[in-house]
Amino acid sequence: MLLATGTPALFGSGTAVWEMNSYLDFIRGRFEGVSLSRDGRLSLAPKLDTVFSSDQPVIWSVVQAPDGNLYAATGHRGRVYRIDPAGKSSLVWTADQPEVFALAVDRAGALYAGTSPDGAVYRIENGKATEYFAPKTKYIWTLAAASDGVLYVGTGDQGRIFRVESAGKGELYYDTAQSHVTGLAVDMQGRLLAGTEPNGLLYRITAKDKAFVLYDSTLPEIRAIAPLPDGTVYAAALGGSIAKRAQSAQQALQNLGTGGVVTSGTTTTITVEAQQTGPGPDVKPPDPAKQAQQAAASATQVTTQFSPVTDTSGVEKSAVYRINPDNTVETLWTSKEEDVYDLLASDKQILFSTDESGRIYGLSPDRRVTLLLQTNEAETTRLLPSRNSVLAATGNMGRIFRLGETPGASGFYDAPVHDAGTAARWGSLSWRADLPAGAALQFRTRSGNSAKPDRTWSEWSEPLTNANGSRIPSPNARYIEWKAELKGANGATPLITGVTLAYLPQNLPPVIKSINVISQTAATAQTAKTSTSSGSSAFSVTVTDTDSAATSSGTPTQAVARASTDQISVTWQAEDPDGDRLVYALYFRGDDENQWKLLKGDLHENSLSFDANVLADGKYHFRVTATDRESNPPAAARDAELVSAPVLIDNTPPAITVGTVRYAQGTAHIEFSAADAASALRHCEYSLDAAGWVPLEAADGVIDSLRESFSLDLNNLSPGEHLVVLRAADSANNIGLAKVLLK
Incomplete structure (x- = not known):
């Protein structure tokens, strides 16, 4: 017989099993210092060190200068910080506007910052900020510094790109006819790549007013662009980010009128007006479906808690694309739950960050996704390469983390809450794992009767350490959760491949789901x-009342095939x-x-x-x-x-061994055991004198082990012989039988 693990037993009153062993199973949990491979293996994540922690709610942009200094732009008080290679931070400049969405560093190490709303581009040197370019637009979303010293400025809400050669000299470079230019990058050939909103167009711009659309995404916004030397371009698309940042800027601007922002640093103003020489081509009108998605995003109030802006339940929220040198496009990853905020591409893998607890994923060339780590911030907004490592900037609390090259010392994983459907008696917890020398792995459980864990739930249990089956001490309840605590040793990490939790729920109707x-x-x-067209019984035994069938050999026994x-x-x-x-x-x-x-x-x-x-x-x-x-x-x-998911093949029925049998004065007591070599037992019954089957309970209360003991007491039996048939079933519904003749 065959059993797909993770599905309930066929017997409605039998033991149920909750099993987690795949990527889709584990990804729904909470990660703290733990990674998840596409093969569904949990291990310690790369060590995560905090490089910088601000008192601001979000870091919008982070860049690194040639001298190794980092610069971070924050919201909603318009502050720019410098972090030196030793990790010491200082406030460089505070803008008049509440948001600094974009930073860029040119080849000479000069820092540029774009402020919003109704702001400008500033050049910051030696703690002094000089207005470098005034595009006369609502927002400055992105900046890109080219190798020839030119600075490109992507703006909204008119979707224009400006080219600035120096202070006092700037021009309109390309009008996308979109609302916002949300991402800029310069490829190895000096061509400008631009992502837009609300039609999700990715442009390659080769000269003034000359562009080619590389890709038209089904999502509203191209947020991040990463060109490679071979001409390949990676892009991240999502919906709702622009509305979120714009509302943050407007809310922060309103707060200025009440609380105000103290401005520091020296600002020298040079007014540079953009010279518009004519609009660019109107590529296409906004997509109505994307407009509807943006309308939903704009209707949501955004706070520094970073609640989801767009309700896109059941549809794609974000995607990662690869545009090959021949302009063919491949979708590498999509999600209906997470928004991609940034990506970092290399020849070996692509890293991309999301707004799901600040996760950072790795995507290998064969499209296998690994959850590298989870910062447990609201979102990871930016990724930046830095000295053989990767830096990650976050929102909810503006921080910068550095990803280490070796696993961290410890971490834990909280499984998603499991609903037994009704109050359940918990059985055992078992797991499959590789444990290197010196490493440690232990589990804990807790339970409750509310869908989300709260103070009414039980405390976490004492550690469970028997991988083959640890009895769960948590109280009976409807919901349960387990936690795995991992500790590494000498750079080695435990590796969890599967976890199984057995329980006995109240008797409910069985649920049978199709599998492949x-x-x-x-x-x-x-x-x-011998079959006939009537399709009646599978076998027959014929018995006559004559002796014509008898031979000199006696009457043969007919076997039931x-x-x-x-x-x-x-x-x-x-x-x-x-x-x-x-x-x-x-x-x-x-x-x-x-x-x-x-x-x-x-x-x-x-x-x-x-x-x-x-x-x-x-x-x-x-x-x-x-x-x-x-x-x-x-x-x-x-x-x-x-x-496929793991499939248990079990063709061998359980073996029943009858022990003590006592029968006297109409009362019988039978003790027996059942054992199976391949899968855990799930059900046991008896039948008296070929009557209906009656369920039995194991001696320890839960039928969930390879071997179980049972006892049966029968009363008020009529005088004479009685036939008792014992039946036990394993996880694959193989049936083992034994009979006891009472006389």
Whole structure:
């Protein structure tokens, strides 16, 4: 028989199991110093050091000067800070406007800052700020310094890009006909890349008023752009960021009228008016769907708590794209829950940050995503390379962190709250993990009857350390949560691959969910020969009242043949966007094995069935690969793969051993045990004289182990013989039987 782990037992009154072993399972939890690989493995995250902590709610931009100094622009008091290589920070300048959304450093080390709303670009040197360029726009969202000394300024709310050669000399470079220019970058050939809002257009601008749209995103805003030397461009898109920052600026500006902001530093004003020589081409009118999304974003009040601005439940909120040198585009990652704020690209991997607890993800060239770490701030706004490491700036509390090259010393992971559906009796907690020498791993649990943990919940339990099954001490309740505490040693980290929690809920109707790996039955050869079109019983035994069947050998015993054999059916769904014909291959691997074995290749169908007995009892993974090689030249062929969740194959029924049996004066007492070699027991019943089945309870109260003990007391039995049949079922619903004759 076959069991998909993570699904309830088939018996409605049996033990239920909550199992976490995949990326999608673990990603819903809370991470503190812990990473999650795409394979669903928890380990210690890179060490996270705080480089700078401000008293401001958010760091909008951070840059590094040639001398190693960092500069951070904050909101909502318009402050710019300098952090030297030793980590010492100082306030460099406070703007008249509440927001400094953009910073840039030129090749000479001069710092530029763009203020909003209704602000200007300032050049800051030696603690003095000089107005460098006044674009006469509402917002200055982004700055980019080119290698030739030119400064590009991206603005809103008219979507214009300005080119400034020096103080007192600037011009309109390109009018996007969009509302906002939200991101700027200069590639290795000196071409300007610009992201816009609300139509999510990514431009490549090669000269004044000359541009080419590299990509038209389905999301409203291109927020971050990262060009590589080979011509590849990575871009991050999202919705709602502009509305959020604009509302923050307006709210901070209103606060100036009541509390005011003390301005420090010396400011010299040089008025430079932009010279408009004509609007750029009107690329296209705003997309109504994107306008609706922006309207929803604009209607939400934004505070420094950074609540979500756009309600996009069920639709994509953000994405990461790769635009190849030949202008083809690939979507590398999308999310319906998180907004991408920045990305950092290299040849080995792409890092990108989000607003989900300030997470930082890593995306490898084969598109495998790893949750690198979680800062547990509201959002990670910027990523910056720095001296063989990475810096991350955050919002909610404006901080700058440095990611270390080695794992941290310790960390913990809180699993998402699990709902048992009703009050439940907790069984045992078990886990699969690799534990290097000197490293430590322990678990704790807590429970309660409110959906979110609060002061009514139990305290965290004492540490659980038996990986094969630790009894859960938390009180019976509807909800439960577990925590894993990891400690490393000498740069090595524990590695958690799966956690299982067993419990006995109140008897509720069973829920059966479809899976892509299922067991099915096929008629045996003997049954196929004797089957009839009526499809009645699977077998028959004929008994006559004559002796015609008797022979000199005696009357033979007729064996009841097995009606069917078990098969495993693996099905999958796949499609090709080009309509190419796909070729599949199916592999399998045991849970304790390292290499994949080919079941069958060169498949054109999307299913395969095979005899379940060819795989011994145990947990297995199945992998399906798909390729379009039959429709494309070898060099252009593409492939994909998908690995199933763990599947438990258990063909062996439990063994029942009868112990003490006492029968006297109409009362019987039977003691017995049941054991299974492959999977935990889930249900036990008895039948008296071929009557209906009656459930039994284990001696320890929960049927959740490989071996369980039971006792049965029968009263008021009529005189004479009685037949008691004992039945035990394991996790795969294999049935073991034993009989006791009372006489």
